[in-house]
Amino acid sequence: MKFNTRLFITALFFLAIAGYYGCKSPGSETINITPDAGTAYKLGDVVPVKASSSAGTMPDSVVYLIDSIRNTSRKDTLAARIKTDSLPCGSRLVTARFYKGGKVQEASTNIIIKAAAPPVEYTYRVNKVYPHDPASYTEGLEYHDGDYFFESTGLEKESYLLKVDLKTGKRLQAAKLDDQYFGEGIATVGDKILMLTYREGKAFVYDKNTFKVLSTIPYTWGREGWGMCFDGKHILNDDSSNRIFFLNKDTFMPESAIDVYDDKGPVNAVNELEYIDGKIYANVYTTDNILVINPKNGAVLQRIDMSNLWPMAQRPANFDNDQNVLNGIAYDKKGGRIFVTGKKWPHLYQVSFIKK
Structure with missing residues (x-):
């Protein structure tokens, strides 16, 4: 039987009309809310939010909620003033509950909160250069006292958890993942190391000293497994988007999240993470940028331009610059x-960051 596209579209139109009038009788009262969905503001702005009745009814009260949490209320239809300075960046659900005569009606919209100002621009200074194994497709990097790193590497059949000497770049200890796994970021918590996989939906818990796998846990909350770090209270992980999850350090399950925004909008592809002096430092995949992020609200505070750290003129002619990009940040507290x-760079750099 031949499919009739025009007939199908016409049928959908009449079904939509029927559904509209089936849910709403002509002349019934509705609650309208402003601002329009998707309206953008910056942290610190005051947002006028107004709910009104299509019938002109005055409310007994209107309660306004942000992400289902009560924010403020009014006893009229004048605009409420929503402060944004304590809100996290990203899309925030705004709901108005319109009370009249013991009944309540709701209307919702959403607003987008962006960073208050452009990130402060930084560059870098190289203080020292160390060797790095060019076979290591770096995904996670952590410094530990004793001048060694825990490093995780990616790619199928090439993924490892490593202990690496700072001065020589040599592997002191290694645990290879099974060939079907693509290794990703790591975080050390106590005597355990948590390691993500890319798209396999699993994370491995290792004994820090023996590299023995203690357990395997499902990884289901992110699009993909990317970067990780530990801030002393939570494990942080990202998933290829602009979202950073905060995981319980004992159960390894997500408890909250922030969305990374600069003054222009979301910053996606946040990758390897490090926690330094109360801020999140993050590589942005396929770029030469490192972001400094406010962990409370996701606002990008600084952007560090790492261009020319390993100059193109010094790279082998056949080096895959598109895939083997800047990735890996470690902090010696x-x-x-x-x-x-x-990724697969022959050097590891000790650097300082300098305001432009």
Whole structure:
């Protein structure tokens, strides 16, 4: 039987009309809310939110909620003033509950909260250069006292959890993932190391000292497994988008999340993470940028331009620059040192960040 596209569209139109009048009788009262869905504001702005009745009814009260949490109320239809300075960045659900005569009606919209100002621009200074294994497709990087790193590497059949000497770049200990797994970021919590996989929907818990797999847990909350770090209270992980999840350090399950925004909008492809002096540092995949992010609201505070860290003129002619990009940030808290590297790069750099 031949499909009649025009007949199908016409049928859908009449079904929609029927559904509309089946749910709403002509002349019934509705509640309208402003601002329009998707209207953008910056952190610190005051947002006028107004609910009104299509019939002109005055309410007994109107209660306004942000993400289902009560924010403020009024006893008229004048605009409520919603402060944004304590809200996280991203899409926020705004709901008005319109009370009249013991009955309540609801209307909702959403607003987008962006960072209050453009990120402060930084560059870098190289303080020292160390060797790095060019076979390592770096996904996660952590410095530990004793001048060694825990490093995780990716790619099928090439994924490892490694202990690496800072001065020589040599592998001191290694655990290879099964060939079907593509290794991703790591976070060390106590005597355990949590390691994500890319698209396999699993994470592995290792003994920090023996590299023995203690358990396997499902990874279901993110689009993909990407970067990780530990802030002392929560494990942070991202998933290829602009979202950073905060995981319980004991159960490894998500408890909350932030969305990363600068003053223009969401910043996607947030990758390897490090927590330094109360801020999140993040590579942005396939770029030369490192972002400094407010962990409370997701606002990008600084952007560090790492261009030319390993100059193109020094790279082999057949080096895959599109895939083997800047990735890997590690922090020596005691020594105040910051280290960065890239996927299959032969160098690891100790750097300082300088305001432009």
